[in-house]
Amino acid sequence: MVDTASSVTTTSGAARATDQGAPQLNVAALADQLLGTWKKERLEARVTAAKPELHQVNGLSMDEHRTRVLGQLKILVDEGAIQRAYPTSVGGGDNHGGNIAAFEELVTADPSLQIKSGVQWGLFGAAILHLGTAPHHKKWLPQVINLEIPGAFAMTETGHGSDVASIATTATFDEATGEFVINTPFRGAWKDYLGNAALHGIACVLFAQLITKGVNHGVHAFYVPLRDASGNFLPGIGGDDDGLKGGLNGIDNGRLHFTDVRIPRENLLNRYGDVAEDGSYTSPIDSPGRRFFTMIGTLVQGRVSLDGAAAAAMKLGLQIALTYGSERRQFVAGDGKQEQVILDYQRHQRRLIPKLAETFAVTFAHEQLLVKFDEVFSGRDDSDQNREDLETLAAALKSLSTWAALDTLQECREACGGSGFLAENRLTGLRADLDIYVTFEGDNNVLLQLVAKRLLGDYSRKFKGADFGVMARYAADRAGDTVLHGTGLRQLIQNVSDLGSTGRSVGHVRETEYQRELLTGRVSTMIATIADRLKDASKLSKEEGARLFNENQNQLIEAARAHGELLQWEAFTEAVESTSDSGNKQILTWLRDLFGLSLIEKHAAWYLINGRLSGQRAEAVTAYVDRLVARIRPYSLDLVETFGYTPAHVRAPIATGAEKARQDEARAYYEQLRRDGNEPVHEKTLKAKKR
Amino acid sequence: MVDTASSVTTTSGAARATDQGAPQLNVAALADQLLGTWKKERLEARVTAAKPELHQVNGLSMDEHRTRVLGQLKILVDEGAIQRAYPTSVGGGDNHGGNIAAFEELVTADPSLQIKSGVQWGLFGAAILHLGTAPHHKKWLPQVINLEIPGAFAMTETGHGSDVASIATTATFDEATGEFVINTPFRGAWKDYLGNAALHGIACVLFAQLITKGVNHGVHAFYVPLRDASGNFLPGIGGDDDGLKGGLNGIDNGRLHFTDVRIPRENLLNRYGDVAEDGSYTSPIDSPGRRFFTMIGTLVQGRVSLDGAAAAAMKLGLQIALTYGSERRQFVAGDGKQEQVILDYQRHQRRLIPKLAETFAVTFAHEQLLVKFDEVFSGRDDSDQNREDLETLAAALKSLSTWAALDTLQECREACGGSGFLAENRLTGLRADLDIYVTFEGDNNVLLQLVAKRLLGDYSRKFKGADFGVMARYAADRAGDTVLHGTGLRQLIQNVSDLGSTGRSVGHVRETEYQRELLTGRVSTMIATIADRLKDASKLSKEEGARLFNENQNQLIEAARAHGELLQWEAFTEAVESTSDSGNKQILTWLRDLFGLSLIEKHAAWYLINGRLSGQRAEAVTAYVDRLVARIRPYSLDLVETFGYTPAHVRAPIATGAEKARQDEARAYYEQLRRDGNEPVHEKTLKAKKR
Structure with a gap:
């Protein structure tokens, strides 16, 4: 990367600190660590993503952009880039983790390309794979893989997004003809926001209530042809274009509706539920609820890949903003001669460097997610x-x-000022494209509520019949201390032991075990507290129970967030522990501390109220965050270099050293002026002399 | 507005609560109050902004959008909508407050229209008005007003945005010809990001270092013709198109550079500094520093109008999201029959209703800003x-x-899910357009640092020579209590007096004086603390002083934010106090409490660390915020109605009752099915019966 005013410079992949004793960053080793288990697939995908023909072009009309992205999907097919996840029986690689790893790298080329690929192969194709059976695979997957059948994933309806179980489209079995009859009963049941629906999809996997013999067996998936060879809707099918969106305009999202559309019985993707010729329904999963969640669960890869794509986008944003921030100068400071590099301002460091730490946390946590995903989908551990x-x-x-990706891209945009607003510098476009990631494949608030319910469930299983005292002790055990909520006693003890010594306070907060204790204790106490408040819900009427639950919804979601933060922190900590290079281990430890302490700082009120942190230690956290951002700042360019993105991935003029060239030119101009004696004297200087 | 499931309905502008004793909202009276001092001008501008020919059209190419917005400016001229601020001598109305009030309403039509108008009449024209003198006014203002001279405001350079004093463009007086010679010395000195520069500007007000007789008198403004009648650059002038941006693509932002461009001496806008024929420089303001800030200060109206436009955008966003949230249903809750309206979920209320309160705060604070602006610019009080x-x-x-506008629009977007991402529903477009508002007319972080420096200056003037003890007492006086930072003593007293009574804790936090005490005390203590840390800076070397300042920069900016929040809260409180309608007064008090307590909740860690709030009271704040959002929820649609925007301003299909119509249709369908006995029985129900 470009040279900077920092005290650390990079030589052939390794960093050298000019300060004696400062740890050195081994860029190559950390870059390798970040690539993770599916390094090969990631590197292959990055070679693909670096190709200009796959890059987003600013200023295309929606129609041009859609056409371009469809063409890009064909390029991926030609490159053989998309078979990885499919079974060997249809020419695939049965490589689930590697497939997602490669797929999420496409976000650097164009998020529309990533998501349209995801619609085609990660949703439409994957639904046939996971919800269908061998005949379906044989019949359709080869053409899905080679894009002869572009398809839509017709699950969401205008009226139901988060609550998939309540979709209203029906597929009613007609015993007389042996067909399913698909119907859209009202406007709210139109399928909506579907990629490939407005233009390119010639088929879809349709989710509908399966009705046979007067019984609704719940949501099932069906393969439904949509358009004929000329691209016209088949009889009974209609639709609409969703038109321009806030981003991702390379994807032809649209709406579909169905009126007495007949499909053969065999088009039911029947892995988890089947209808015989006589109309009788069978399923390997007896409980309709469990069956539904099993079916939906097979589609988790969308969420997995969005998590990885978010990490990639954060890396791009930070590479752009930290490069610019290391070159850009504004306002004279200190010696009165040269303007200060903006990344040397504390505020600028405070804005960007915690987000750099968070990006590492997101990356390490994503690697663990991907490993678990591969375990389940490879069958190695699909319990x-x-x-x-x-x-x-x-x-x-x-x-x-x-x-985090939206927040990071926005902070990066603002940190680059007006140049951050230019489309060519990509920050606004990436943010606009990623905006929908927070509500699709599950609205984040709804997802967090699911997480919280799982936590509550685990909790109550563990403490069935236990009273709150037991629960509180559980929380206390995990926090490694007695809960003294409200009494302030523990806080006073901290005050006394830390008295007068910020150093001692800091010493505590940077210990790994202390961070773990605080983060873990918060999750378990929050869950225990809510569980206690909800413990009588079952005794109430349904309505009163719902009211009680609703009164705790906000805190419940915050508890889930705390749990997610803890998972990220644990993943980061495991990554630190597995790092062998001593310089890298030290620098990663600082980053992990910055991540952990930023969380504790963010939630300091909770820790104070609950007696887990004294005021003095809370202040020590803030002081130490200040020290950490300054300590990490000299490594920031090397750290973004470990992300492994090349100019072909970053493609932002302000991240190319252009600003440094301008600064150098300006400095040289003024120096020349001074040397030549042509520099005008400032009125201020004259006036100062006169005094 | 559309009917909802809320317990409050609107009848002819007044609200009626079905709960006995609930206060009633008088929509008309509150709407009137919100219109403020320049009600007439606002209403006129809203009539203008409602015209379809002024509305943003989604999906236009950048070129089409730019052409359309230029045409819209001509429509404004034809309507006589833009003379208000100009002097009566050139046909204006000398109405400064009314001009800004009207101007900021244009954001509802298209933010590009607002900002391009702002470039033409609020920056380019206003610079001629405020920095020029009578001959300039007479010569150019009529054609600026009628758009015969579209112009750019050429201040910012690629290399200098926030630090205007350091721009590098020079205007050197040539005594031989009596001309100024304009030069751009290097690439970083190109004028950049200027509206009207890429295409439409035929002149500009150029900011450059004025050099005469070998002396640089600092930044001055010059009138410089740019293009000939065919639209070609005049000799010595070149430029570039900034191209596509993250938003505001109806404006032709671009770059300009100058090589030995000669303009007559008279083109110096000479109100604050002049050059005689012999090249001698004179100014009515002796200090170059004060002169610079006086000149820059005349351009404050840009910031004033962005503040008002942000308020308008928040209102549009909330009107859209709260309308949709009151109609949209998702997930069955309680009675198990009907899906729940999403605004009845606590989380949804927590996401949107505090932002509704903040919108009122922003509106009332903006009204005070506008009054002060008018005082200064009308000359009524321009001390x-x-x-x-x-x-x-x-x-x-x-x-x-x-x-706040960006955060609100984003929360509204997410709260509307996929429909919020459709361009037709405007949330993404408004957010994209307003993105740049946070860094232009002054980067927000830089502006807050200016505010903080002013606070520090006031503080040190007041306590010249005082030691820290005095400063702390000052802080304590304002907070109405002794500062017991670190000892926890006050907190213990609170704990004891509140013991066992959340009700008593809540009683305290909702008192106006208590909120004032907390908010005020925080600002003054933060400033006092930083002042103490910086008190030795003057004894240090320049470099050490700068380092010390930099180590406190983040907290300094946070102190300025706290000050801004206090100003908003005070403005809100004054508005409540001036409200005569008792129902409105009660509901505005709840909103003000929600605004104030949300601030205290956000900064709870600070209050706890500094012994201003006990843990119990901090929890009471959160509990009361929960209660307030639920209490205000039934009024939310009436409250957005008081904003006074009609469907012609809102123009979002999801805010038209479309969702309610879909919900009604779905409900009717299922009811009919039941009535006809055609409803399939659910497998779940069958299984439950068998058990």
């Missing part, structure tokens, strides 16, 4: 427990990382 | 003190409101 863990982990991490 | 107050107020409020 119910592990599947459920995967779903909870995906829901928690996707929520946190997609929000 | 140095009042000018300085105006600038500080504008910097603080613009920063907070433009950030």
Whole structure:
């Protein structure tokens, strides 16, 4: 990367600190660590993503952009880039983790390309794969893979997004003809926001209530042809274009509706539920609820890949903003001669460097998610427990990382000022495209509520019949201390032991175990507190129970967020522990401390109220965050270099050293002026002399 | 507005609560109050802004959008909508407050229209008005007003945005010809991001270092013709198109550079500094520093109008999201029959209703800013003190409101899910357009630092020679209590007096004086603390002093934010106090409490650390915020109605009752099915019966 005013410079992949004793960053080793388990697939995908023909072009009309992205999907097919996840029986690689790892790298080329690929192969194709059976795979997957059948994933309706179980489209079995009859009963039941629906989809996997013999067996998936060879809707099918969106305009999102559309019985994707010729329904899963969640659970890969794509977008944003921030100068400070590099301002460091730490946390947590995803989908460990863990982990991490990506890209945009607003510098476009990530594949708030319910469930299983005293002790055990909520006693003890010594306070807060204790204790106490408040819900009327639950909804979601933060912190800590290079281990430890202490700082009120942190220690946290951002600042360019993105991925003029060239030119101009004696004297200087 | 499930309905502008004793909202009276001092001008501008020919059209190319917005400016001219601020001598109305009030309403039509108007008449024209003198006014203003001269405001350079004093463009007086010679010495000195520069500007007000007789007198403004009648650059002038941006693409932002461009001496806008024929420089303001800030200060109206436009955008966003949230249903709750309206979920209320309260705060604070602006610019009170107050107020409020607008629009977007992402529903477009508001007319972080420096200056003037003990007492006086920082003593007293009674804790926190005490005490203590840390800076070397300042920069900016929040809260409180309608007074009090307590909740860690709030009271704050959002929820649709925007201003299909119509249709369908006995039985129900 470009040279900077920092005290650390990079030589052939390794960093050298000019300060004696400062740890050195081994860029190559950390870059390798970040690539993770599916390094090969990631590197292959980055070669693909670096190709200009796959890059987003600013200023295309929606129609041009849609056409371009469809063409890009064909390029991926030609490159053989998309078979990885499919079974060997249809020419695939049965490589689930590697497929997602490669797929999420496409976000650097164009998020529309990533998401349209995701619609085609991660949703439409994956639904046929996971919800269908061998005949379906044989019949359709080869053409899905080679894009002869572009398809839509017709699950969401205008009226139901988060609550998929309540969709209103029906597929009623007609015993007379052996067909399913698809119907859209009202406007709210139109399928909506579907990629490939407005233009390119010639088929879809349709989710509908399966009705046979007068019984509704719940939501099932069906393969439904949509358009004929000329691209016209088949009889009984209609639709609409969703038109321009806030981003992702390379994707032709649209609406679909169905009136007495007949499909053969065999088009039911029947892995988890089947209808025989006589109309009788059978399923390997007896409980309709469990069956539904099993079916939906097979589609978790969307959330997994969004989590990884969010990490990639954060890396791009920070590479752009930290590069610019290391070159840009504004306002004379100190010596009165040269303007100060803006990344040397404390505020600028405070804005960007905690987000750099968070990006590492998101990356390490995502790697663990991907490993678990691969375990389940490869069959290495697809126990119910592990599947459920995967779903909870995906829901928690996707929520946190997609929000973090928006916040990071916005902070990067603002940190680059007017140049950050130019489309060519990509920050606004990436943010606009990623905006929808926070509400699709599950609205983040709804996902976090699911996580919280899982936590409550685990909790109550563990403490069935226990009274609140036991629960509180559980929380206390995990926090490694007695809960003294409200009494302030523990806080006073901290005050006394830390008295007069910020150093001692800091010493405590930077210990790994202390951070773990605080973060873990918060989750368990929050869950215990809510569980206690809800413990009588079952005795209430349904309505009163719902009211009680609703009164705790906000805190419940905050508890899930705390859980997700803890998962990220634990993943980061495991990554630190597995790092062998001593310089990298030290610098990663600082980053992990910055991540952990930023969380504790953010939630300091909770820790103070609950007697887990004295005022003095809370102040020590803030002081130490200040010290950490300054300490990490000299490594910031090397750290973004470990992300491994090249100019072909970053493609922002302000991240190319252009600003440094301008600064150098300006400095040289003024120096020349001074040397030549042509510098005008300032009126201020004259006036000062006169005095 | 549309009917909802709320317990409050609107009848002819007045609200009626079905709960006995609930206060009633008088929509008409509150709407009138919100219109403020320049009601007439606002209403006129809203009539204008409602015209379809002024509305943003989604999906236009950048070129089409730019052409359309230029045409819209001509429509404004034809309507006589833009003379208000100009002097009567050139046909204006000399109505400064009314002009800004009207201007900021244009944001509802298209933010590009608002900002391009602002470039033409609020920056380019206003610079001629405020920095020029009578001959300039006579010569150019009529054609500026009627758009015969579209112009750019050429201040910012690629290399200098926030630090205007350091721009590098030079205007050197040539005594031989009596001309100024304009030069751009290097690439970083190109004028950049200027509206009207890429295409439409035929002249500009150029800011450059005025050099005469070998002396640089600092930044001055010059009138410089740019293009000939065919639209080609005049000799010596070149430029570039900034191209596509993250928003505001109806404006032709671009770059300009100058090589030996000669303009007559008379083109210096010479109100604050002049050059005689012999090249001698004179100014009515002796100090170059004060002169610079006086000149820049005349341009404060940009910040004032962005503050008002942010308020308008927040209103549009909330009207859309609260309308949709009152109609949209998702997930069955309680009775198990009907899905719940999403605004009845606590989380949804927590996401949107505090932002509704903040919108009122921003609106009332903006009204005070506008009154002060009018005082200064009408000459009713243009004392140095009042000018300085105006600038500080504008910097603080613009920063907070433009950030709040982005946060609000984003929360509204997410709260509307996929439909919020459709361009037709406007939330993404408004957010994209307003994104740049947080860094232009002053980067918000830089503006807040200016505010903080002013606070520090006031503070040190008041305590010249005082030691820290005096300063702390000052802080304590304002907070109405002794500062017991670190000892926890006050907190213990609170704990004891509140013991066992959340009701008593709540009773305290909802008192106006208690909120004032907390908010005021925080600002003064933060400033006192930083002042103490910086008190030795003058004894240090320049470099060490700068380092010390930098180590406190983040907290300094947070102190300025706290000051801005206090200003908003005080403005809200004054508005409540001036409300005569008793129902409105009660509901506004709840909103003000919600605004104040949300601030205290956000900063709870500070209050706890500094012994201003006990843990119990901090929890009471959160509990009361929960109660307030639920209490205000039934009024939310009536409250957005008081904003006074009609469907012609809102123009979002999801805010038209469309969702309610879909919900009604769905409900009717299922009811009919039941009545006809055609409802399929659910497998779940069958299984439950068998058990």
